[in-house]
Structures are given as structure tokens and as C-alpha cells.
Amino acid sequence: MRISAHAVVRMLGTWRNGPGPAHRALSDRLRLLVLDGRLALGTALPGERDLATALGASRTTVSTAYRALVDHGYLATSPRSRATVRLPGGQAPHLPSASPGETIDLSVAAPPAPVEVLHSAYTAALQQLPRHFDRHGYDRHGITVLREAVARRYERRGLPTSPDHVLITNGAQHALALLTRTLVSPRDRIVLDHPTYPHAIRTFTDARARLLPVALTPEGWDAGQLRAVSRDADLAYLIPDFHNPTGRCMPSAVRERLSPGCPVLVDETMAELALDQPVPEAFARYHPSAISIGSAAKSIWGGLRIGWIRARPALLDRVAQLRSGLDLGTPVLEQLATAVLLDGPDTYQSARLEKVRAQRETLRAALAGQLPQLAVPQPPGGLALWTTFPKPISSRLAAIAPEYGVTIAAGPRFGVGGAFERNVRLPYTLPDDQLTEAVRRLARAHHAVTRGETGHHEPASVA
Ligand SMILES: Cc1ncc(COP(=O)(O)O)c(C=O)c1O
Incomplete structure (x- = not known):
């Protein structure tokens, strides 16, 4: 190519x-x-x-x-x-690593599967699967039991939802791609949080849209600025719940005050990763015409590849029509397993959040010890720290880091036009010992960058 x-x-x-x-x-x-x-x-x-x-x-x-x-x-x-x-x-980039001698991947913010509950959800799903055998298995809206389970989730977040308002996708990224195909034409103007989720930038850029980034200020979302910019826009893509990469959560007062001048697409993939506050009310509670996308990737497991869109049935019908040019539906077994977990008791979720909180502390402590010059805000949720170096070294650090046995996502990935060269997103989804070791390696890489090295070395021997 x-x-x-x-x-x-x-x-x-x-x-x-x-x-x-x-x-x-x-x-x-x-x-x-x-x-x-x-x-x-x-x-x-x-x-x-x-x-x-x-x-x-x-x-x-x-x-x-x-x-x-x-x-x-x-x-x-x-x-x-x-x-x-x-x-x-x-070799492939970002090889996942488990053993301390290999590269540690700090570029992906996604937790491992909750092994036992996922295993038993699949066992239950396998038992239910034969009920679907007398049908063809192609369902562009998704199976009813999962659409009902997703609808109940929204109800629990204060948003009455019927299964007709839900379409199941192969993950939130797929939902984003389907909606972009349905709603976005070349040269359309799309408002974005800045920074934002890199694959969203990619999806909109591939659709030849023009991006209108609106900075997240240290206080969070600027409702006035969003209103002003969205007046001239065709769509706004926002991540109000434990925003990726900053982990911020849009306060209810801002949700209420926001009066966007264009259709809004909210990405609620991170909504359940509420570490220091309750799960926020769904954005569409305040803005009923908002289109929401969600995912089981962070609350359960990315490998399920299950996501969804919540929107008006007429829009979902258009998405389903268009979907047949890409894929013909989502695997039934994964949908059944997800429905079992969404409807089941949330006990595994609180244990998982407890663990993620502890890992966040481990990462913060390691950074304070090894890279004290790094500014590390405490996010109220999500899976990563959005850290800031005093100098614009992010790309050079990301380039050299693999030679010190760690991979990171450089700040400019999360921005438009090379912004965020002082930032690095550091996820806390790995076990404690790997987080501590990753930071030790990162500190060595940082030392090399500040000495003026460029990343063209033989790989360092990492113990
Ligand atoms: C904001 C956001 N949207 C979408 C996705 C993609 O989710 P999925 O794995 O369900 O495709 C992610 C994954 O990290 C994300 O952070």
C-alpha cells in the first residue's frame, strides 16, 4: 500500500x-x-x-x-x-509480555478477563445456544436477550430504554465505524474532546471529516466553548464518562448546561470504570436525542468483542442496512455470554474495581519514586493516568522506550496536529510487579532521552 x-x-x-x-x-x-x-x-x-x-x-x-x-x-x-x-x-509491534525479561506493554488500557465469571458465563451461554439453532443466526440488530439486557443497564443508569433502541455491534469501535459510515460525509465538521480516543480520530479522518478539537481544560469540559464550536459542526463526538485518556468524568451540572448545536455521539465505553464516584447518569438522560455507544470491553473483557449503539429505531435501521456491506452480525455465543454477565450480580465488578484502584496506587507510587518530574493527576475513573512531562519529549520517549523493555502510547496519538507532545498515557491494568518494573524501565528510557539519545541503540539488557 x-x-x-x-x-x-x-x-x-x-x-x-x-x-x-x-x-x-x-x-x-x-x-x-x-x-x-x-x-x-x-x-x-x-x-x-x-x-x-x-x-x-x-x-x-x-x-x-x-x-x-x-x-x-x-x-x-x-x-x-x-x-x-x-x-x-x-517482530510485531507491542508484543504483549508477561515475563519480566520481555517487553512490558504499557500502551493498551484494557484489563484482563475476570476468569471464573467469564468461564461460567460461557458455560451458561453454551447451554442456551441450541435455542438459536432453528434460526439462521444472522441478526443485524443483535439477539433479543442481549438487547434487553443492555436496555436494562441503561434503565439502571436512569435512562428508560426499550430493546428497539439498541443495536448490538462487534465492540464500540465497530459501533463508531458504523455510525461514521451512516452519518458522516467527506468534509463534515466533527467536534472532538481534545485529547480524545485515537481510533476515533482515525475513523473520522478516514471518513475525510474535518476535526474541530475543543480542549479539555484543567477544570474539564468547557460548555460554552463546546456550544460555540458545535454551532458550525455536523456532529460532536464526546467521551463524558471517565474520558480516555484523561479519566475525567463530565459533572452532571455540565451535562445539563451543555446545549450542543449539532447531533451528539457519546462514547460511554468507560462508563462502568467508576473508581472514586458512582457510575454517572447516562448522557442521553439530559439530551434525549444523543446517540450513545457502549461496550463490554472494559467492564467485562475486550476479547468478547461486544458493543452496542443506543439510538432512535429509525437510525438503527439505517445502521443495520449499511452494516450488511461490512458484516452480517455478531456471534451468538458471545452475545449470550455477555447477556448472562450484564444481567448477573455485579459482585465481580466491585472486586475488579478494587484491584484496579490498587494498581492505580502502585503506578502512582512508582512514578513518584522514579519519575518525580512527571505531573500525575488522579483520575476519578478509567484505566490510565494522563501524565505530563515538563518538556515536549513524548514521541522521543515512546520511540526509545522499547529498547528499554517497555512500550508506551505517546501523547500526540490522542490529539490532532501533533498536540500533547508533553503527555504520556500510562494505563494501570497490569499486575503490580509489572507496573513497578515498567516504570523503572521508563525512567531509564527517560534518562536516555534527556541525555540526548535517539533510540537507535542495541536493545538494553533488561533483567
Ligand atoms: C473511548 C473508547 N471507545 C471505544 C473503544 C473501543 O472499544 P471496543 O473494544 O469495544 O471496540 C475504546 C477502547 O479502549 C475506548 O477507550
């Missing part, structure tokens, strides 16, 4: 931030895009001259950056063809 120079420039954002020569900043940022998976393996990069022109940089800058990437195994070249993306040794 070829990628144009302009697409690369968009992905690079403000790559020149920070000290050091331009070619090094460029190769670091390109390397990060490869490690993050944003530049897919096998992608053919633009020619040096085209990229230099699009970047407004010299050709020498681009050719030196490309050469460094070739030398370190991130690009393959052959005569008369474009340089293509590869990985050193051919």
Missing part, C-alpha cells in the same frame, strides 16, 4: 518540536508511527523529494531520516522502488 506525502505529513503533526537536528526528529517520529501501527507494515513511503516538499524540509533531512530508519531495520529499500515499512527482526 502506498501512502501519499500529504498523508504522512498529517500523521507527523508538529514533528519538529524539541531540541536536536531535524533529521533525527523526523526519523524518531516516523519510527514511532511504525511502532504504534499507524504506518502499517509493508506501507510504501513517499519518495524523498515529495516528502521534503510536503514537509517544507530539505531533501537531505528526509534522506538522512530514511537512512537512519533503514540502518535500524524500520525501512526496507530496493532500487527504483519506494522504501517500505518493516520491523527489525520482523
Whole structure:
């Protein structure tokens, strides 16, 4: 697959931030895009001259950056063809790791499965499965028992909901993609929290929408600013419940005050991860026309791949129509298992939240000990700390960190146009010992960055 120079420039954002020569900043940022998976393996990069022109940089800058990437195994070249993306040794990025000698993945904010309850939910689901055997099994809205269970969840969050208002998807990301296909046309203007969830940025950018980021201030959402910007917009995508990446929760007063000037899509994937306060009331309680998406990924397990959309039945019918161009429904067994868990007692959830709270403390303590210069706000929920360094080093740190045995998601992934170069999102979903070790490795990587190293080393030996 070829990628144009302009697409690369968009992905690079403000790559020149920070000290050091331009070619090094460029190769670091390109390397990060490869490690993050944003530049897919096998992608053919633009020619040096085209990229230099699009970047407004010299050709020498681009050719030196490309050469460094070739030398370190991130690009393959052959005569008369474009340089293509590869990985050193051919390994996949972000290999999950369990053992201390291997890379620790701090780039994903998702908890492991609740083993026993999930196992027994699947056992119950298997028993119920034969009831579905006399039907074809293709159900673009999802099976009734799960739509009913999701509707009951909304009722418990103060929002009367009938199963007709629920469509089951293969995860919240799928819900987002389906709604984007249904609602968004090229050049539409979409309001976003800034920072926001990276795959949402990607989904809207792929749909050729124009993004209107509205900064989350230290106090949270700015209702006035959101109102003003949304007047000119076609859609607003907000994450009011334990926002990813900051973990903030939009206060009821702000929900009430908000009077958006365009349709609103709220992503409630994180809603149940309420660590220091109750689960918030559903956003659509205040704004009945809001479209909500939800997921079992964080409250139960990402591997279920179950999500949903709550919206007017007419809109859900349009989504279901369009869905057949992509997929023909969600696996019945996973839907049954999710329904068992959504309807069952919530006891495992409180044990899980207790554990996540303890892991948050472990991560905070490790950061205070090893990286005291990092500002670490305490989120009221969610699965990650949105941390701030005094200097704009995030991309360089993310580029070098794998050599110290840890992978992280750099701040600019969560923003538009290269913003958040001082931020790093650090999830607390790993066991305590891995969190402590990951921070130790991160501190070493940080030390290397502040010494001016660039990430083109032999991997450090990590014990
Ligand atoms: C805000 C937000 N939306 C959507 C998703 C994707 O969820 P799913 O795994 O259900 O596709 C995530 C996952 O981290 C998320 O944080």
C-alpha cells in the first residue's frame, strides 16, 4: 500500500518540536508511527523529494531520516522502488509480555478477563445456544436477550430504554465505524474532546471529516466553548464518562448546561470504570436525542468483542442496512455470554474495581519514586493516568522506550496536529510487579532521552 506525502505529513503533526537536528526528529517520529501501527507494515513511503516538499524540509533531512530508519531495520529499500515499512527482526509491534525479561506493554488500557465469571458465563451461554439453532443466526440488530439486557443497564443508569433502541455491534469501535459510515460525509465538521480516543480520530479522518478539537481544560469540559464550536459542526463526538485518556468524568451540572448545536455521539465505553464516584447518569438522560455507544470491553473483557449503539429505531435501521456491506452480525455465543454477565450480580465488578484502584496506587507510587518530574493527576475513573512531562519529549520517549523493555502510547496519538507532545498515557491494568518494573524501565528510557539519545541503540539488557 502506498501512502501519499500529504498523508504522512498529517500523521507527523508538529514533528519538529524539541531540541536536536531535524533529521533525527523526523526519523524518531516516523519510527514511532511504525511502532504504534499507524504506518502499517509493508506501507510504501513517499519518495524523498515529495516528502521534503510536503514537509517544507530539505531533501537531505528526509534522506538522512530514511537512512537512519533503514540502518535500524524500520525501512526496507530496493532500487527504483519506494522504501517500505518493516520491523527489525520482523517482530510485531507491542508484543504483549508477561515475563519480566520481555517487553512490558504499557500502551493498551484494557484489563484482563475476570476468569471464573467469564468461564461460567460461557458455560451458561453454551447451554442456551441450541435455542438459536432453528434460526439462521444472522441478526443485524443483535439477539433479543442481549438487547434487553443492555436496555436494562441503561434503565439502571436512569435512562428508560426499550430493546428497539439498541443495536448490538462487534465492540464500540465497530459501533463508531458504523455510525461514521451512516452519518458522516467527506468534509463534515466533527467536534472532538481534545485529547480524545485515537481510533476515533482515525475513523473520522478516514471518513475525510474535518476535526474541530475543543480542549479539555484543567477544570474539564468547557460548555460554552463546546456550544460555540458545535454551532458550525455536523456532529460532536464526546467521551463524558471517565474520558480516555484523561479519566475525567463530565459533572452532571455540565451535562445539563451543555446545549450542543449539532447531533451528539457519546462514547460511554468507560462508563462502568467508576473508581472514586458512582457510575454517572447516562448522557442521553439530559439530551434525549444523543446517540450513545457502549461496550463490554472494559467492564467485562475486550476479547468478547461486544458493543452496542443506543439510538432512535429509525437510525438503527439505517445502521443495520449499511452494516450488511461490512458484516452480517455478531456471534451468538458471545452475545449470550455477555447477556448472562450484564444481567448477573455485579459482585465481580466491585472486586475488579478494587484491584484496579490498587494498581492505580502502585503506578502512582512508582512514578513518584522514579519519575518525580512527571505531573500525575488522579483520575476519578478509567484505566490510565494522563501524565505530563515538563518538556515536549513524548514521541522521543515512546520511540526509545522499547529498547528499554517497555512500550508506551505517546501523547500526540490522542490529539490532532501533533498536540500533547508533553503527555504520556500510562494505563494501570497490569499486575503490580509489572507496573513497578515498567516504570523503572521508563525512567531509564527517560534518562536516555534527556541525555540526548535517539533510540537507535542495541536493545538494553533488561533483567
Ligand atoms: C473511548 C473508547 N471507545 C471505544 C473503544 C473501543 O472499544 P471496543 O473494544 O469495544 O471496540 C475504546 C477502547 O479502549 C475506548 O477507550
